[in-house]
Amino acid sequence: MPTIVFVSPKGGAGKTTSSLILADQLARSAGVTIIDADPNRPIENWAKGGAKPERLHVVADADEENIVERIEEAAARTPFVIVDLEGTASKIVVMAVSQADFVIVPTQGSQLDAEQAGRAFRVIQQQEKMVQRRVPGYRLPYSVLLTRTNSAIRTRTLAHIEKGLVAAGVPVFDTELNEREAFRAMFSFRQPLAGLNPADVANLDKAVANAEQFAQEVITALRKVQQAPAEGV
Amino acid sequence: MTERVNPFGDLGDFSAAPAKSKTGHLDVAEEVAAANGFTSRQPAKPVAPAAPPAPAAPVEPAAAALATPNKPPKEALPSRRRTTGRSEQVNIKTTFAAKKRLMEISVERDMPLGEILELALEALEASWAEPS
Numbered sequence: 056m057p058t059i060v061f062v063s064p065k066g067g068a069g070k071t072t073s074s075l076i077l078a079d080q081l082a083r084s085a086g087v088t089i090i091d092a093d094p095n096r097p098i099e100n101w102a103k104g105g106a107k108p109e110r111l112h113v114v115a116d117a118d119e120e121n122i123v124e125r126i127e128e129a130a131a132r133t134p135f136v137i138v139d140l141e142g143t144a145s146k147i148v149v150m151a152v153s154q155a156d157f158v159i160v161p162t163q164g165s166q167l168d169a170e171q172a173g174r175a176f177r178v179i180q181q182q183e184k185m186v187q188r189r190v191p192g193y194r195l196p197y198s199v200l201l202t203r204t205n206s207a208i209r210t211r212t213l214a215h216i217e218k219g220l221v222a223a224g225v226p227v228f229d230t231e232l233n234e235r236e237a238f239r240a241m242f243s244f245r246q247p248l249a250g251l252n253p254a255d256v257a258n259l260d261k262a263v264a265n266a267e268q269f270a271q272e273v274i275t276a277l278r279k280v281q282q283a284p285a286e287g288v
Numbered sequence: 289m290t291e292r293v294n295p296f297g298d299l300g301d302f303s304a305a306p307a308k309s310k311t312g313h314l315d316v317a318e319e320v321a322a323a324n325g326f327t328s329r330q331p332a333k334p335v336a337p338a339a340p341p342a343p344a345a346p347v348e349p350a351a352a353a354l355a356t357p358n359k360p361p362k363e364a365l366p367s368r369r370r371t372t373g374r375s376e377q378v379n380i381k382t383t384f385a386a387k388k389r390l391m392e393i394s395v396e397r398d399m400p401l402g403e404i405l406e407l408a409l410e411a412l413e414a415s416w417a418e419p420s
Contacts, residue, residue: 056302056303056304056305057302064326080296081296081299083294083296084294084296084297084298084299085299085300085302086304118330119328119329119330120330123310123311123314130304130305131304131305132304133304134299134302134303134304135302141329143329144324144325144326144327145326145327145328145329146318146321146326146327146328146329146330147328147329147330148321148326149317149318149320149321149324149326150314150317150321152317153310153313153314153316153317153320154310154313174324177324178320178321178324178326181320181323181324182313182316182317182320185316185319185320185396186312186313186316189312189316190312267295267296270296271295271296274296274299277302278301281301281302
């Protein structure tokens, strides 16, 4: 049932990578449909490698006209639906957000990324506020995912941005997605994380642990939403 | 790489179900998209067939290639403009806070500024008419 939408009006924030990491992890336990609504179809290209997990379904014909239909079809077919959108401020983004149970805003630790992420928060908050007028108690929970962070060094810019987000009351996942070769290798080898060879990819175990931790935190957040639909998270 | 034990356990509490219809949220999404400048990037489908090319002037092949009907239409900026019949301009100096409030009311209530001014004047006159 949960539809998780990845949003960032800025390209390169890590939407496709983080949505594929989450889909790949969830597909270890449950059926997942990933809707590739990026016109470049990066997930579809990844799936062409032939190593797509059996429980992971890829829908790659979504556009502004049919996105809502595609999400509804997918939600009826698999327990989890993940929507990866293009990195622009386009209407399809807001349409997908309107159908979401949870929105994830991947953001890199740069001022530019954080400013663009702010546009995403405004859209999410406004959507929630306006639907609440018709459906009292409606909540549209969201969280920021800091991406491509360095596992060893915490830059001052990142610390500043995270502090700013927390101060503004914006929820931020405890787990960050680190900059890992394995996350890039998923695309270059067109493999799920578990299909990569540790001989080819450095620190694969650390990438797997990072991906599992991220998926675990998302599952916990989704359970909270499911258990207390009126309160959200 | 051999896969390790699944760390997520049973996710059976998440089941595929006919999604709660959120179609009602869509018109809200339209407004939110317009208000935040999230414009449509979908190339508009040709509604009517393009007008037949005028055969009068012979066109050079290069120029003809440039004028193909597949050329994407110019992207339109989001517009809150609407036709209301109100055609008088009022240019008012005010404070930032008052202007912000006016704009917020306009966005939240989806009302043209002219309508807000008229309603505000009516409310003001009504309050004056009330016996104190």
